[in-house]
Amino acid sequence: MQKILVSEDSIIVNQHICKTLEGSGYEVYSAFTGKEAVRKANEHHPDLILMDIMMESKSDGIEAAVEIKHTLDIPIIFLTALTDEGTLDKVKDSQPYGYIVKPFNEVELLSNIQVAIHKSKAENEVKNNRDLFQASINSIDQTFFLFDAEDKIFYLNTRAEAMLGRQYNTVIGESANTVLAMARRSTGETVDFEQLRASEADRLFDSELVLKTKKEEIPIGDVILKQVEIRNGSFYTLFLFKDISDRVKARELELEMEKKRITSLIEGQENERSRLAREIHDGIGQMINLVKIKINSLSDSAEKKELLSILEQTLDEVRNVSENLHPSRLNDFSLEKNLEKLISQFNQDSAVKFTFTASDVPDLDLTKKTHVFRIVQEAISNIIKHSKAKESTIQLYGIDKQVQLTIEDDGVGYDAKALKSGTHHGLQNIQYRVNSMNGNFTLDSNAKSGTMLLITLPV
Amino acid sequence: MAIKLFLVEDHELIRGGIKSLLSGGNYNIIGEFDRPRLAFESIAQGNIPEIIVMDISLPEMNGLDAARHLKEHHPDIRIIILSMHKDEEYVMECLNQDIMGYVVKDSVADEIRQAIDKVHAGQKYFSKEVINLALNAHKKIKTRQKEIDEINLTRREREVLALIADGKINNEIADMLFISERTVEAHRANIMKKMEARNTAELVRKAIAKNLL
Numbered sequence: 054m055q056k057i058l059v060s061e062d063s064i065i066v067n068q069h070i071c072k073t074l075e076g077s078g079y080e081v082y083s084a085f086t087g088k089e090a091v092r093k094a095n096e097h098h099p100d101l102i103l104m105d106i107m108m109e110s111k112s113d114g115i116e117a118a119v120e121i122k123h124t125l126d127i128p129i130i131f132l133t134a135l136t137d138e139g140t141l142d143k144v145k146d147s148q149p150y151g152y153i154v155k156p157f158n159e160v161e162l163l164s165n166i167q168v169a170i171h172k173s174k175a176e177n178e179v180k181n182n183r184d185l186f187q188a189s190i191n192s193i194d195q196t197f198f199l200f201d202a203e204d205k206i207f208y209l210n211t212r213a214e215a216m217l218g219r220q221y222n223t224v225i226g227e228s229a230n231t232v233l234a235m236a237r238r239s240t241g242e243t244v245d246f247e248q249l250r251a252s253e254a255d256r257l258f259d260s261e262l263v264l265k266t267k268k269e270e271i272p273i274g275d276v277i278l279k280q281v282e283i284r285n286g287s288f289y290t291l292f293l294f295k296d297i298s299d300r301v302k303a304r305e306l307e308l309e310m311e312k313k314r315i316t317s318l319i320e321g322q323e324n325e326r327s328r329l330a331r332e333i334h335d336g337i338g339q340m341i342n343l344v345k346i347k348i349n350s351l352s353d354s355a356e357k358k359e360l361l362s363i364l365e366q367t368l369d370e371v372r373n374v375s376e377n378l379h380p381s382r383l384n385d386f387s388l389e390k391n392l393e394k395l396i397s398q399f400n401q402d403s404a405v406k407f408t409f410t411a412s413d414v415p416d417l418d419l420t421k422k423t424h425v426f427r428i429v430q431e432a433i434s435n436i437i438k439h440s441k442a443k444e445s446t447i448q449l450y451g452i453d454k455q456v457q458l459t460i461e462d463d464g465v466g467y468d469a470k471a472l473k474s475g476t477h478h479g480l481q482n483i484q485y486r487v488n489s490m491n492g493n494f495t496l497d498s499n500a501k502s503g504t505m506l507l508i509t510l511p512v
Numbered sequence: 513m514a515i516k517l518f519l520v521e522d523h524e525l526i527r528g529g530i531k532s533l534l535s536g537g538n539y540n541i542i543g544e545f546d547r548p549r550l551a552f553e554s555i556a557q558g559n560i561p562e563i564i565v566m567d568i569s570l571p572e573m574n575g576l577d578a579a580r581h582l583k584e585h586h587p588d589i590r591i592i593i594l595s596m597h598k599d600e601e602y603v604m605e606c607l608n609q610d611i612m613g614y615v616v617k618d619s620v621a622d623e624i625r626q627a628i629d630k631v632h633a634g635q636k637y638f639s640k641e642v643i644n645l646a647l648n649a650h651k652k653i654k655t656r657q658k659e660i661d662e663i664n665l666t667r668r669e670r671e672v673l674a675l676i677a678d679g680k681i682n683n684e685i686a687d688m689l690f691i692s693e694r695t696v697e698a699h700r701a702n703i704m705k706k707m708e709a710r711n712t713a714e715l716v717r718k719a720i721a722k723n724l725l
Contacts (some may be wrong), residue, residue, distance in 0.1 A: 335523070335569050338596055342617040343529045368618060372596075385574055386601055394601065397652075408664060412705060446666045450705045459698050461666050497695040502668060505691070507698045 055170065056080045058099040060090035060117070061132060062108040066155070070103065073159050074166075087113030094121050101170055103153075106133045106144065115143050122148060128173035130165055132157075195275070198292040204229045204246060207289060216296065218266055229292070234265040238272060246290075249278055260301055264294075272301040316489035319482075323379070323423050330379035338371045380426070388422045389414055389449065392429055396447060403437045405462070406444045413451035415512050424486040425449075425458060425510075431479045432460045432506055440464025442503060451512070460506040467498040483508075514540035515632050518554075520566040520575070521594065522546040526617070530565065530594070533624055547571045548578035561589060563631055565624075568595045568602065576602075579611055590631050594624070600649035603642045613637040663706055663722060670724065672699040677716045677725050 057079045061067040064085070071081045082097050084090040086108055094102060102121065106114040118129050128150040144152075150169035153162060190197050190210045199208035206227050214221055217232065224232055235244045238261050263270040274297035281289050345364050351357055375381065382391050389411040396409040417425070429447060436445050442464030449458050467477070480496065483506070487494040492510035517539055521527045527544055534541070542561055545551040547570050555561075564582065568575040579591045592613030593606055606614050612631040615624055616639045627637040638646065665673065668689070675685045682700070686693040707722075709715035719725050 331569065334596060339523050339526050339617065342596070343525055345618045346529055346533065365618075381569065381597070382599065382601055385568065385576060386605070390601055394599075410664070410706065444666075446664075448702050448705075450702065452701050452705070457698060457701060459702055461668060463667060495692065495694050497691045499690060502689065502691065505668070505695050505698070507695060 054078065054080045055101070056082065056097055056099040057166065058082045058084060058090065058093055058097065058102045060084040060087070060102060060108070060114065061105040062086065063105075066105075066132075070162070073162060077163055079166075087117035090114075090117045091120055094125055094127060098125070099127060101150075101166060101173070102127055102129045103166075104129050104131050106131050115146075118144070118149065119146055128169050130169055195293045195295050196273075198229070198233070200229045200290040200292065202288045204290065206232055216264070216266065216271065218268065229290075233292075235273075236263050236265060236270070237261050238263045238270075246278070249276070260297065260304065262294075272297050274300065312488055315485050319485055319489060320420060323420075323427075327379040327384075327423075330375040330381065333371055333378070334375035334381060338368060338375070341368050341371065379423075383422050383426060384419065387414070388417055388425055391422070391426055392447065392449065395426065395430060396433070399433050399437070405437055405440075405442050407433065408444070408446045409448075410446070411449040414449055414456060415451050417456070417512075421490055421510070424490055425456075425508075428458070428483050428486055428508065429460065431483055435479050436460075436462045436464065436504075439467075440504065454512050456510045456512060458506075458508040458510070461503065463503040466500045466502075466504055467496070514538050515563060515628060516561045517541045517628070518543040518545065518551055518561040518564040518566075520545045520548060520551050520564060520570065520578070522567065522570055526567075530624065534628075537625055539625075539628065548573045548575070548581070551578075552581070555586060555589075560586070563590045563592060563628060565592045565594050565628070568593060568597060576605055576609070579606075579609055583609065592627050592631055592637070598641055598645065600645040600652075603638070603646045604649050606638075607646060614642055615639050616641055663724070665703065665706065665724065669699055669703050669706075672696060673703055673715075673719055674725055676700065676703075676712060677719060 057074055059067055059070045059074070059081060061070065061083070062085050067083050067085065071083055074081045082093050082099060084093050090102065090104065093099075102118075104114045104118050108114050114131070118131070121127055121129065130151045130153060131144055131149050132153050132155060134155045150172060151165050153165055187210075190208075191212070193210070194212070196213045196216050197208075197210040198206060198213055201207045206224050206229055209217075209221065209224060214224070217224065219232075230245050233246075235249075236242060237244060244262060260272065260274055262273050262276065264273050273294045275293075275295040277291065277293040279291045281291050283289070341364055345361065345368075348357060348360055348364070380391060380395075382394065392411065393409055396407045399405075400407050433445070433447075436442055440462050442462035445460065445462040445464075447458075447460050449456065451457075467480075484494055487508055487510070490510050492508055495507045496504065497507070498504040515538060517534075519527055519530060519541055521530070521544075524546075531541060543551060543554050543559055545554070548566070549572055551564065551566075566575045566578060570578070573581075575593055575595075579593070582589055582591060590612045592615060593602075593611055594615050594617060595602060596617050598616055603614055613627045613636065615627045615637070619639050619641070623639060627639075630637040668691075671689060672685055675688065680688070682693050682696045686696045689696070704710070704715055707715060707718050709718055
């Protein structure tokens with residue numbers, strides 16, 4: 054049974070209304086003052102309140118209505134004998150469901166009540182649906198935006214508010230492209246919704262998209278950008294994404310670890326080679342020298358001559374093995390001197406004419422010297438083996454706190470396929486060595502103009 | 513008076529070998545060390561040799577650096593390098609440093625004695641095998657210097673230079689030559705280095721003066 058509270062200070066009118074309503078099957082409570090109305094509303098939670106505006110010659114009906122509206126949200130119909138606009142204006146604050154002007158008849162009263170109750174129910178349903186929608190949207194672990202047809206922000210969830218560091222009502226109605234400033238992580242290039250729509254957002258910008266907020270740049274991923282159409286034909290855009298900072302960090306860490314692993318592998322190998330070279334050269338080599346000196350002090354004979362000749366060959370072999378493992382000059386001389394020597398050796402043995410120029414090269418530590426030496430060695434043997442070049446120029450300069458190494462040739466260029474697939478072993482090796490020096494490596498190669506390897510290293 | 517010598521050599525056997533080569537001569541080995549630092553310490557304590565016979569590859573500090581150090585702090589002590597290396601770089605470095613002697617380790621027995629005697633008498637001594645190396649190296653350096661003096665631009669550098677002189681900027685040059693802008697920048701930097709130009713105007717001026725355009 055529906056409950057109605059009748060708040061009316063005139064006992065006669067109050068009684069009359071109560072009787073009428075009871076006769077129509079309502080459960081009725083009555084109040085004679087504003088205060089009593091508030092108390093009884095709290096006590097019985099009626100489905101509707103009929104409220105006289107003027108009670109005890111004061112307008113306390115309005116105050117009571119406002120209070121009830123705020124705390125209980127019960128629909129109210131005002132009863133009034135006054136129709137002057139001043140009073141009606143005041144009444145608006147309590148968002149009444151209607152007015153009935155005294156005197157009124159029964160039919161008028163009942164139909165007004167029915168309409169108000171129905172309307173209130175419908176409104177509650179809408180409100181509940183909205184609450185449910187909001188609670189659901191707020192509970193998902195994605196940042197959620199809804200834009201209208203003009204890409205103005207229409208709705209956002211609490212996660213979105215938190216990420217932007219802005220309140221709901223400061224964002225609503227703003228243009229999506231202004232509020233959501235996005236960029237490519239690697240280049241810093243701005244990305245707007247036009248571009249996002251034109252691409253398959255998540256695949257194209259995989260781990261590449263950042264949202265710029267006032268405080269920071271947040272990497273975002275798992276992007277969904279979809280158009281939705283509702284029944285009245287209007288369009289909205291659904292924009293969902295996740296903060297993938299953790300994922301990006303993990304991936305960076307993984308790459309960093311991989312780089313360290315490869316670097317220590319290369320450096321470990323280099324150290325071991327250097328140790329072996331030294332031991333062979335200074336150990337075995339010196340012993341052979343000693344034997345040579347001893348034999349020299351023997352009296353001359355054909356055997357002595359033969360022994361000395363064998364020992365000489367052995368020594369040469371020892372030197373070769375040692376030099377191939379690790380040039381001892383790297384320990385004792387500058388990088389330029391070492392490269393000069395290396396290149397003059399290649400010039401003797403190959404048909405390619407190599408030229409080497411260097412200047413202003415700062416002192417580099419042995420690790421870097423060795424890396425650069427190996428890079429040039431690798432690059433030159435690539436040129437000899439694959440390029441069909443006639444000439445090649447290697448240049449090493451100190452430029453603005455950097456070392457710039459360029460290796461040019463006029464050959465046929467690298468096989469684009471091998472380059473693309475990253476399987477060119479020699480180049481990969483160069484790349485690893487450059488990485489481990491935190492340098493930069495680019496390769497410009499085409500069949501027409503040959504190849505240029507460009508490596509810059511911080512000092 | 514016997515010549516006072518230090519022996520700096522990390523191989524005990526080699527030290528022994530040298531000692532036996534020098535025995536019976538007018539030589540007094542007043543210190544044997546396996547690394548330069550220990551020799552320096554001994555000198556600091558007043559044990560001062562006339563000549564130091566020293567290897568190149570040594571622990572902590574190599575013989576060339578040690579020689580440089582001695583030259584600076586004890587210019588009176590003469591140095592003879594005793595080395596496994598028969599490479600021009602090592603020989604040239606010793607010549608440049610004004611080192612008095614260079615003896616290869618597998619030289620015949622009396623070479624080391626000759627070296628010590630000559631150096632003691634104020635003359636230089638370089639093993640026969642390395643003298644030729646040094647002469648060759650000298651010749652090479654001269655031709656190299658000539659090469660460096662005439663500016664040698666690569667084909668690609670000449671193309672880039674011509675376009676720079678034409679007033680083209682990096683990305684235009686990159687497009688015209690089908691290479692990346694970074695590569696153009698690198699070419700430009702190389703050309704500037706070789707022509708010792710500090711800016712584009714100077715570069716173009718020098719290029720015209722040297723008939724490179």
